[in-house]
Structure formats: C-alpha cells, structure tokens
Amino acid sequence: MSMIQRMTQLIQRGHAEASATINTAASRRQRGASAIEYVIIAAVIAFAIFAAAFGTGEESALTSAFESFFTQLTSIVNTAAEDGGATPE
Secondary structure, three states, X not given: OOHHHHHHHHHHHHHHHHHXXXXXXXXHHHHHHHHHHHHHHHHHHHHHHHHHHHOOOXXXXXXXXXXXXXXHHHXXXXXXXXXXXXXXX
C-alpha cells in the first residue's frame, strides 16, 4: 500500500469518526429538546384538565355533570335494590 493510499484511509477514517461524534452530540441535544417539549405539552394538558374540573367559580360545569351522573346512577342502583334486583328499563 502506498503512502498516499494509507494517508487517504486515515483521513477518511478520521472524518467518519468525527462525523459520528458530531451527529451523536446533535442527536442527544435533539432528544433533550424533544423531552422538554413533551413535558410542556403534558403540563398544558394537566392544567386544562384541572381548569375544566374545578373551573373559576364554586361549581364548574364538569363538576355538576359528574354529580348529576352519579346521582342518577345511585338512584338507579337503589331502585333496583329495592325491587329485589330487577333491572330498570
């Protein structure tokens, strides 16, 4: 192998290793940025759920909807139990 061929191989190998190192570092930074974006999205969703559940007043629409649903469900179950286990129609 000639001296020029050997130098060419070393330069190519060094270039490949340098590129791999740079790409790995860039990839790591990108994954970190993506993780932060997901945390921000999760926080916004959690805030939206909290705001919908508790609202700004004493009783929000979501709270009253759940209370109404469970009140009706309790009434149906109690009626079924009083009727000896018959299912309501």
